Amino acid sequence: MAGTTNTEDFRGMLARMEREGHLARVAKPISPRHITALATKAPSAILCEKVEGYGIPVAAGAYWTRQRMASALGWPAGELGRRFAACVGSPIKPVTIANARCQEVVLTGDDVDLTALPIPFMHVKDGGPYISGGVAFAKDADLGSNAGCYRLMFRTEREMAIDLFTASDLRRFYSAYLERNKPMPVAVAIGVHVIEHMAAAYKAPAGVDEMSIAGALRGAPVELVKCKTNDVLVPADAEIVLEGELLPNGWTADEGPFGEFAGMQGDLKHNPIFYVTAITHRRDPIFYALQMPWENDWLNGPATEAACMRILALAGVQAVAVNATEGGCCGWSVVASIKKRPGEGKNALAALLSLPVVKQAIVTDDDINIYDPREVEWAVTFRCQADKDIVILSGMKGKHVDPSVRPWDLKPGELPVTSKFGIDATIPEGIPAFRYERIAPAFLNEVKLEDYL
Amino acid sequence: MSASADSALVAQIETLLKQPLYFSELLDALRARPYREVLKAWSAVRQRHTLDRDERGRYWLAAS
Numbered sequence: 001m002a003g004t005t006n007t008e009d010f011r012g013m014l015a016r017m018e019r020e021g022h023l024a025r026v027a028k029p030i031s032p033r034h035i036t037a038l039a040t041k042a043p044s045a046i047l048c049e050k051v052e053g054y055g056i057p058v059a060a061g062a063y064w065t066r067q068r069m070a071s072a073l074g075w076p077a078g079e080l081g082r083r084f085a086a087c088v089g090s091p092i093k094p095v096t097i098a099n100a101r102c103q104e105v106v107l108t109g110d111d112v113d114l115t116a117l118p119i120p121f122m123h124v125k126d127g128g129p130y131i132s133g134g135v136a137f138a139k140d141a142d143l144g145s146n147a148g149c150y151r152l153m154f155r156t157e158r159e160m161a162i163d164l165f166t167a168s169d170l171r172r173f174y175s176a177y178l179e180r181n182k183p184m185p186v187a188v189a190i191g192v193h194v195i196e197h198m199a200a201a202y203k204a205p206a207g208v209d210e211m212s213i214a215g216a217l218r219g220a221p222v223e224l225v226k227c228k229t230n231d232v233l234v235p236a237d238a239e240i241v242l243e244g245e246l247l248p249n250g251w252t253a254d255e256g257p258f259g260e261f262a263g264m265q266g267d268l269k270h271n272p273i274f275y276v277t278a279i280t281h282r283r284d285p286i287f288y289a290l291q292m293p294w295e296n297d298w299l300n301g302p303a304t305e306a307a308c309m310r311i312l313a314l315a316g317v318q319a320v321a322v323n324a325t326e327g328g329c330c331g332w333s334v335v336a337s338i339k340k341r342p343g344e345g346k347n348a349l350a351a352l353l354s355l356p357v358v359k360q361a362i363v364t365d366d367d368i369n370i371y372d373p374r375e376v377e378w379a380v381t382f383r384c385q386a387d388k389d390i391v392i393l394s395g396m397k398g399k400h401v402d403p404s405v406r407p408w409d410l411k412p413g414e415l416p417v418t419s420k421f422g423i424d425a426t427i428p429e430g431i432p433a434f435r436y437e438r439i440a441p442a443f444l445n446e447v448k449l450e451d452y453l
Numbered sequence: 454m455s456a457s458a459d460s461a462l463v464a465q466i467e468t469l470l471k472q473p474l475y476f477s478e479l480l481d482a483l484r485a486r487p488y489r490e491v492l493k494a495w496s497a498v499r500q501r502h503t504l505d506r507d508e509r510g511r512y513w514l515a516a517s
Contacts (some may be wrong), residue, residue, distance in 0.1 A: 053489045115492045257510040268510045394493040
């Protein structure tokens with residue numbers, strides 16, 4: 001937000017989350033086999049201080065819920081989309097520095113060994129241990145700079161398979177190198193602040209560098225440093241950086257399956273190989289193991305909520321709040337509350353469902369707390385007539401990851417189409433608001449809970 | 454790099470990979486061994502052999 005700056009690093013963020021009760025330290029030694037299971041069961045993010053066989057602590061689960069994501073960002077939980085939207089339009093270019101904490105230790109040549117990192121094994125059907133919380137950086141004189149979130153599967157002490165299966169800027173960069181049969185310089189930063197991570201996950205408009213978006217979200221330029229073995233720029237305060245190149249092997253190396261962002265086990269794929277030429281890190285690095293699916297989803301949640309606010313504004317609808325719900329993977333399903341004028345419940349639905357990611361939407365009046373599923377259900381129950389207030393749109397752009405579009409029936413290269421629906425749960429036109437007067441306990445303000453319980 | 458892998462462990466993985474198995478089954482079968490040693494041995498197997506995969510992601514040693 002204007003007037004505030006955030007220069008915190010990843011470990012500073014973890015320390016603040018611990019102070020706010022959203023992160024617990026785990027002192028008991030733990031195997032990399034068990035980190036995901038513990039993170040899934042834990043009521044907060046975790047920092048495993050002793051990982052069996054490794055001298056590197058592992059953090060996990062920092063963005064698992066809206067509350068944890070809000071804590072990581074230092075933003076109010078109900079304002080993620082609004083804050084993102086307020087900042088994102090004013091990019092601040094990053095600056096390059098010479099000496100960086102992420103390069104306090106530099107390992108090259110025979111010292112490069114990926115097994116020295118506590119790369120966890122995460123899900124029952126995964127194809128191997130995964131770096132799930134890495135941010136990949138690329139830089140090219142013609143193509144520009146790019147940052148994005150890509151999973152990497154352990155193959156050998158110097159090789160990871162990287163998922164470039166779906167369309168992305170990095171895939172576009174890689175395709176250009178592949179056409180020339182040349183390796184592509186790249187770096188993967190592990191343990192970056194949530195702001196850089198979220199900016200990398202954001203589909204920035206063409207020509208806008210994701211780290212400029214991160215600068216906008218911080219209110220200050222992101223500090224980058226040039227890698228030791230290539231010209232790629234990475235966040236200077238990252239915990240760990242893998243430098244290397246994407247080999248021109250094309251989509252040939254087996255990769256996956258992996259627990260995908262939609263909460264389902266993915267398929268075996270074939271992808272390029274990331275060959276690691278150097279590992280640099282802080283003197284006492286922390287590894288980050290991002291947990292699927294919710295952490296991945298929450299990294300996109302604020303941007304989705306911001307996109308909903310924007311599209312509603314374009315439609316002339318005054319949005320009060322938008323909730324990209326977890327069950328909808330923080331994007332496929334959204335609930336919006338609006339200050340409604342006649343007809344705008346449907347207008348809002350039409351706008352929200354036009355967003356490619358949104359598959360279902362509910363619109364309520366602004367008296368509904370859209371972060372409370374019980375209130376939303378109440379509004380749907382009593383303000384909606386199914387034959388008038390449910391909108392179904394057919395033949396819209398879908399996604400392969402959704403099994404309900406039967407992607408296995410598609411021909412190679414064929415894109416799926418989907419149907420979408422929206423529920424107008426606003427007070428119907430012509431019904432006066434007093435018909436919905438809510439029960440109010442008598443003398444509520446005179447009773448203090450602590451006087452009785 | 455694979456020179457540092459435990460040759461007995463490499464051989465054990467090669468034996469396990471005569472049948473299709475998930476990576477989790479491999480980790481389960483080798484749970485007595487330190488995780489990093491298993492990954493080093495896996496790295497050696499990867500470099501020494503071509504591994505076949507089925508559509509569900511199970512591994513086995515390709516016929517030579």
